[in-house]
Amino acid sequence: MPIDYKRELESAAKTMILIHDPKTLIKMIVRMIVQKVKVRHAAILLYHKEKNAYVLTVSRGKTGLKIPAGFARMDEDNPLIKFFKLRKDKEIFDDGVVVYGEAKRCLKKNITSQSKQLLKGVIYQMEIFDAVVCIPSYFQDDLLGILLLGKKISGRNFAQDELDFFVALASDVSMAITNAQLFIELQEELDKKHRLFIHTTVALAAAIDAKDHYTHGHTARVTALSLEIAQKLMSKNKRRFDSKFLENLHIAGLLHDIGKIGIPESILNKQAPLTPEERKKIEEHPLIGITILQPIKELEESIKGVKYHHERYDGSGYPEGIKGDKIPLIAAIIAGADTYDAMITDRPYRKALTKEAAVAEIKRVSGKQLAPPIVEAIVGLYQEGKL
């Protein structure tokens, strides 16, 4: 047997383990077999749990075989599946591989009529797929799939050591697929947990938000606008924020006003102008937010957004009065979104501004209240009709 393709497929089998998408994996294997082993076509039937059926992946190309309609998916009643599931093969072919010619000869042997019946079904299936060899792939005792090989382009028969090699390869494939499925399950669990975290935070933040009658939906809008501003900064300045930054910004947006839970309702919902003491009380909300969130180590970066979202570019903000680039970007972004949203919503002491008027005001406070790049981003979003 030519050692070169054996080596190549073996090393490919090692790489397989790092591919965690079974579909890609199967396509890759089918393509490789056709190219390296120089068979006219190859196909793999792979078990899909959710469909409770074996689904076909076929090599493409000029010599690729056509799949008859209805054969792209096989259930457990298909003779091919039944045969390998029953492991009747052990009785007929001791290495588990079915070779077309041998199977034909086997029909003439002294086997039970039931076995004969099943074998005839297998032979018929092989004829449909124009396959000369079938190799089952098990993981532990489960039939995970079947590899079907067409004739060699050279016209020669497969040698025994080639068949042995395919059995080993099929076993590697089953291992890689089982592994991939475990990865997918774990990844799905992670995605689910992420959704649970975000959704719960959204719900609780919105509930706290609702205590302040004047800012209904404020948290959701500020979060969405903050993420838009970050996208805009990326496209404008070609700076890249990694997914971690965007996730932190998302969380910081949701939690930026969480400290309002510590402000009496009587102040939050006061119709008349606030006294200086009441204003002072309200200005405590970033630090109350910090007190609530500080114990959560994983929120370290998001917390900066909560703490500093009322700082101003010229240093006239609170709680620390830091200025310019000393204000963390995550907080500067939220400050921009927060300021714009406050302008376009009704407040006890004034009506909402129009978008136009709000954007004009945002421009006016550039370099004073807000950082110029943030203002530019908001103006850009406005011009694109995204506000």
Next chain:
Amino acid sequence: MPIDYKRELESAAKTMILIHDPKTLIKMIVRMIVQKVKVRHAAILLYHKEKNAYVLTVSRGKTGLKIPAGFARMDEDNPLIKFFKLRKDKEIFDDGVVVYGEAKRCLKKNITSQSKQLLKGVIYQMEIFDAVVCIPSYFQDDLLGILLLGKKISGRNFAQDELDFFVALASDVSMAITNAQLFIELQEELDKKHRLFIHTTVALAAAIDAKDHYTHGHTARVTALSLEIAQKLMSKNKRRFDSKFLENLHIAGLLHDIGKIGIPESILNKQAPLTPEERKKIEEHPLIGITILQPIKELEESIKGVKYHHERYDGSGYPEGIKGDKIPLIAAIIAGADTYDAMITDRPYRKALTKEAAVAEIKRVSGKQLAPPIVEAIVGLYQEGKL
């Protein structure tokens, strides 16, 4: 070469991929090699990222070799590591395997003095470990580990096909370890996300809790007691709750009073007795909680605990007045914990009860307010001094 151990190790290599703890994996391989190959001992040096060093795992047993102090860990300067990292072996031994006898002979050959120096170091290391063969294990281009084999118990030398087989095995091991590391990383990410979710929920729930001046720390105590009650039910009735149930109970405990965010502070913190209207308003909190949490599909089970934690066993509770086994277990558990905690804390209209008095009262309401098994569990916890 005796085919039996080769087969067994090959099939073991397939199973390896499902073991996601590198330590267990390495121990298993070392043990298997010693048993199957019948060598006097075997050892594996495995790269540890966090330590930036190669750490030794050695076979145990009567014939196990003793590790000199300071050799359980090797850094990149160790000749053995250096040798295989530089892949100098390619120059000296073309298959990457170092055999002690050959290495000694090699010293006499015409190699550079630098190579000779390094080779001497390797030979010295092999002598320390009483190893006759060293097999490197690479993943892509990284040296992941080194397999060290002692003499065969039979006293015979290793044959070439045995060495070839060990090279293949080492490659399988490297694949399994790389895979295991990917799994661990994903699992750690999942754990981190879970902690983030729980911690954030704890923090927000505690903040909402704090709005009600009379129930400081109530949420945390009810959550902890609910989990204790569940544990008690498990040990008493030999019923098993799966980890999912306990997780849902944990979340439900944290969120059970979340609806209080919708109750005016003036009612929550009223010093005087509540009017019937005010009482009615307070009794809305389970349904307000549901309004907040309903959109979160992942919380489906936990939500039952939030919704029904004020139902009573005899049907006299709210919001629906369901009774007995119609009350979901998750809610019945929280009801027990909630009732007990209310009794042992000061309220505007009465002082806290002692633990004794509270447990007596809990017993008195068994079958009326609370489900008997829950009461039994609380009494059991009290008797064990766990309340």
